[in-house]
Amino acid sequence: MSTIQNERILLASRPKGVPTAENFTIDQQPLEDAKEGQLQIQTLYISVDPYMRGRMSEAKSYAASYALNEPVSGGSIGKVLQSNDSRYQEGDIVVGGWGWQRYAVVDADTCRKVDPELAPISTAVGVLGMPGLTAYFGTLRIGNPQPGETLVVSGAGGAVGMLVGQIGKIKGCRVVGISGSEEKNRYLLDELGFDAVINYKDEKPVREALEEACPDGVDIYFDNVGGEISDAVIDLLNTNARIPLCGQISLYNNEKPDIGPRIQPTLLKRTVLLKGFLVGDYAADAAEGLKEMGSWVKEGKLKYRENVIEGFENTPQAFIGLFSGENLGKQLVKVTD
Amino acid sequence: MSTIQNERILLASRPKGVPTAENFTIDQQPLEDAKEGQLQIQTLYISVDPYMRGRMSEAKSYAASYALNEPVSGGSIGKVLQSNDSRYQEGDIVVGGWGWQRYAVVDADTCRKVDPELAPISTAVGVLGMPGLTAYFGTLRIGNPQPGETLVVSGAGGAVGMLVGQIGKIKGCRVVGISGSEEKNRYLLDELGFDAVINYKDEKPVREALEEACPDGVDIYFDNVGGEISDAVIDLLNTNARIPLCGQISLYNNEKPDIGPRIQPTLLKRTVLLKGFLVGDYAADAAEGLKEMGSWVKEGKLKYRENVIEGFENTPQAFIGLFSGENLGKQLVKVTD
Known part of the structure; x- marks a missing residue:
């Protein structure tokens, strides 16, 4: 067991109307080691997206409702601290769905490697995500x-x-x-x-x-x-x-x-x-889509804009800000360098 | 010029709400002869269909609005009295869009021949139309x-x-x-x-x-x-x-x-x-569709039902009846044998 304390933002209650800070709470947990086929990850960026509002309700929807008192899941980008999967090594940058946590231990199969040479890694939850x-x-x-x-x-x-x-x-x-x-x-x-x-x-x-x-x-x-x-x-x-x-x-x-x-x-x-x-619905063609989007970005035909909020603890506010209509471009949270 | 007097049902006024008999009027006109490429037709059956209500309004729709004081157009079945087109001869049964008229002179290109051996000719505006x-x-x-x-x-x-x-x-x-x-x-x-x-x-x-x-x-x-x-x-x-x-x-x-x-x-x-x-939208594949529908009818897999109202002058009532929800199956008017 590592000595790292993980911080996680949990859904404390289901929002009525526009979500508020009170719908969320932070807990701490000792971080586990990566088991066979798993990665231990430090989160660098957290994505907040409008669809998450739907998952905070109990109503029947395309994605399962978030459980109460569990970390809010969604796209995040992180650095591999420990790899127990032959396809990844320490220091690799990956994108996955572990959501609003400073650290995570996840199955390697649920992640995708991000090439930091291709574009800034934050694009993995934006224009190239x-x-x-x-x-x-x-x-x-x-x-x-x-x-x-x-x-x-x-x-x-x-x-x-x-x-x-x-x-x-x-x-x-x-x-x-x-x-x-x-x-x-x-x-x-x-x-x-x-x-x-x-x-x-x-x-x-x-x-x-x-x-x-x-x-x-x-x-x-x-x-x-x-x-x-x-x-x-x-x-x-x-x-x-x-x-x-x-x-x-x-x-x-x-x-x-x-x-x-x-x-x-x-x-x-x-x-x-x-x-x-x-x-x-188009998962089978995602690689093809990313390739064409990547080439458009490289050619300057496709520009993107990010609205980066600093600090893990500000994740709920970044999410809530989506509904005020003020954010320009992709809203995301920078957790650490 | 033939000596036949043609009767035509005209749209006299645009319905407000459910159409009434007062929205229609009948006129008489001498029937013209078929010119080059035309057919002179005696109507046997007239089709009345819900979509016609839309064409009686002036609102922007998929089909052009009916003109006032013109015959209501729509699917009709008739017998060729005179043909000036080599593909048709006297006595042929045809389906076309001349609508609410006892007789019509139309371009042969706007008609399709109906095979009376295949199924009752009325099906040309129903299950096979x-x-x-x-x-x-x-x-x-x-x-x-x-x-x-x-x-x-x-x-x-x-x-x-x-x-x-x-x-x-x-x-x-x-x-x-x-x-x-x-x-x-x-x-x-x-x-x-x-x-x-x-x-x-x-x-x-x-x-x-x-x-x-x-x-x-x-x-x-x-x-x-x-x-x-x-x-x-x-x-x-x-x-x-x-x-x-x-x-x-x-x-x-x-x-x-x-x-x-x-x-x-x-x-x-x-x-x-x-x-x-x-x-x-599927006009290019209509022949294919008719073939398969025809084979289903022949095999007894597809049954159809007609609600036949007798008498040309009852066409408006047959049409109005569509909106009372009482008619079972295809509503049509039998004009003559």
């Missing part, structure tokens, strides 16, 4: 973008959204981003080459702004947010439009099911395809 | 039914719905039909081999009846009706379920957009595919 592949497969496999088409993405300033828009540009689309901040929108326009941006907090109704930004209607709507923003976009869909349904962040913290105009009549009249998806 | 192909492509191409899966179809006693259920049975699914009449449900259970039926007019809530009828959840929901019935089915969808979105008859006569629970959170969590579709 789950959010990157989510943008990649959702946009390409469901959105199927064609040159000259109009792609609208909501949550455009988030980790997934800003990649979706850039992939749309690579494929020759007119790209329109919707976010809730002028700073984000400026970045999308000036740095990422979006064709138009809409601030949903502006006085002008989203529907009106969309009509100006999408004179030829909307062919692809990559939906990260749901709610009234999506209602407005769906109104403008063209015949044979596609909706990669990726997130509904505007609704995650609702206590009751939300009511809105029924979308089926429009989806029927315009013969629209809508597909809810998870990055895991 | 538009409704049949709608059921075929929606169920197979979007629904993608697998043995042991549960398929739920709403509007199950209608022209499309009863074929959907039977195709589901051919593919080895548990099939549950929802309709609004005991007579229809009895027929679906006793004659067509549905596994369970639900009468949405029963006292028992549809949701509760569905839970009993679908102990393993719902894998395919073929939606003909929309509204609260669809809300209940969507609640019970399994992971990776599919929704061929074919009709929304419960909403067609609404004057205002309908409000209901947002479906995107469920479609996201269960990674559902929803596709609005039109039979025309």
